[in-house]
Amino acid sequence: MIRNEGVRVKVPASTANLGPGFDTLGMALTLYAWIEMKPAEATVFHLHGENLDGLPTDKSNLLYKVAQSVFDEAGVSLPELEITMYSDIPLTRGLGSSASAIVGALYAANLLIGSPLSLGRLFNMATALEHHPDNVGASLYGGIITAVWDGAHAEALRIEPPEQLDVLVAIPDFQLSTSKAREVLPKQIGMSDAVYNISRASLLTAALTMGRLDLIKDAMRDRLHQPYRASLVPGMGRILEEATEHGALGTALSGAGPTLLALVDRTDNQGEELRSFLLGVLGNEGITARTLWLKPCTHGVTELTIIKGSSLLDMIKGEVKA
Numbered sequence: 299m300i301r302n303e304g305v306r307v308k309v310p311a312s313t314a315n316l317g318p319g320f321d322t323l324g325m326a327l328t329l330y331a332w333i334e335m336k337p338a339e340a341t342v343f344h345l346h347g348e349n350l351d352g353l354p355t356d357k358s359n360l361l362y363k364v365a366q367s368v369f370d371e372a373g374v375s376l377p378e379l380e381i382t383m384y385s386d387i388p389l390t391r392g393l394g395s396s397a398s399a400i401v402g403a404l405y406a407a408n409l410l411i412g413s414p415l416s417l418g419r420l421f422n423m424a425t426a427l428e429h430h431p432d433n434v435g436a437s438l439y440g441g442i443i444t445a446v447w448d449g450a451h452a453e454a455l456r457i458e459p460p461e462q463l464d465v466l467v468a469i470p471d472f473q474l475s476t477s478k479a480r481e482v483l484p485k486q487i488g489m490s491d492a493v494y495n496i497s498r499a500s501l502l503t504a505a506l507t508m509g510r511l512d513l514i515k516d517a518m519r520d521r522l523h524q525p526y527r528a529s530l531v532p533g534m535g536r537i538l539e540e541a542t543e544h545g546a547l548g549t550a551l552s553g554a555g556p557t558l559l560a561l562v563d564r565t566d567n568q569g570e571e572l573r574s575f576l577l578g579v580l581g582n583e584g585i586t587a588r589t590l591w592l593k594p595c596t597h598g599v600t601e602l603t604i605i606k607g608s609s610l611l612d613m614i615k616g617e618v619k620a
């Protein structure tokens with residue numbers, strides 16, 4: 299059943315590699331992208347907002363290719379689409395823009411043909427495309443995600459985020475592609491670093507599940523990727539070492555960076571000191587950045603009801619954006 303009137307979805311951004319959980323622990327964030335998809339006579343794109351500047355507006359666009367992979371998987375032919383997107387998620391900054399685009403397009407395309415594919419199947423397809431189950435799992439299911447991927451099959455469990463948890467992100471004014479940030483990683487690591495991370499990833503998962511925010515400081519530390527990526531984000535080393543003295547529960551490089559993320563308990567913290575610390579350290583390195591206060595997003599990608607006569611942009615203007 300093809301829904302000729304089209305479909306609209308809202309998909310959250312995500313942070314991956316939460317602390318020691320490299321390629322494993324992710325969290326959805328209250329920062330969003332919106333996608334509308336309709337069958338059309340000829341393929342056309344409407345990309346709105348500065349975050350989508352420069353992306354292709356033809357069939358080479360990721361959204362189009364992802365939608366076609368859903369139709370192929372379901373045995374449906376729908377070669378021409380009208381795709382509209384608006385995004386508040388900055389591109390190539392470590393906030394999962396590619397994962398949210400993939401998850402949003404998979405979910406919208408599946409809705410458009412009557413939802414023949416299960417969420418689990420969409421999760422597998424998304425992971426095969428993105429290779430990082432923590433990013434796509436968070437955008438798909440919401441909350442905190444612990445995920446594994448063996449190259450063919452992805453599994454994830456969702457953890458409800460502790461209510462008092464807030465997230466402060468400092469987003470530098472430069473882009474850092476995931477592929478470039480992966481090039482600096484070693485091919486092999488030593489047993490002591492493996493144990494260092496596995497123990498902390500386990501502790502962090504349990505601490506977040508049980509609301510033990512006091513354990514985050516020790517549990518957030520990492521030796522698998524952050525030390526190697528420190529030179530790509532000047533100031534990061536100091537932020538990771540010292541932010542807990544300025545009100546953070548713990549800090550991490552968000553995804554492949556360059557965004558830095560701090561978990562915060564706002565019930566006993568006003569946050570301004572931490573914000574100034576992050577901006578000050580980056581500023582000393584000559585890096586301009588902006589900060590956003592976010593929350594963990596408790597829901598994943600969702601369908602929005604289309605009100606006749608109201609465009610996607612009208613609908614977004616009516617929402618309070620993060």
Ligand SMILES: Nc1ncnc2c1ncn2[C@@H]1O[C@H](COP(=O)(O)OP(=O)(O)OP(=O)(O)O)[C@@H](O)[C@H]1O
Pocket residue numbers: 312314350353359360361383388389390391392393394395396397399433474475476477552553554555
């Ligand atoms: N809406 C979109 N439409 C088409 N392509 C997109 C869209 N969003 C992201 N992309 C593609 O994904 C690339 C960014 O992916 P990359 O993995 O490097 O960064 P990220 O997903 O923003 O951050 P991270 O994966 O570290 O969290 C963009 O350069 C672009 O090619």
Ligand SMILES: N[C@@H](CCO)C(=O)O
Pocket residue numbers: 314315320321322392394430433476479480523553554
């Ligand atoms: N886990 C990936 C993040 C991609 O979003 C990396 O750090 O390379």
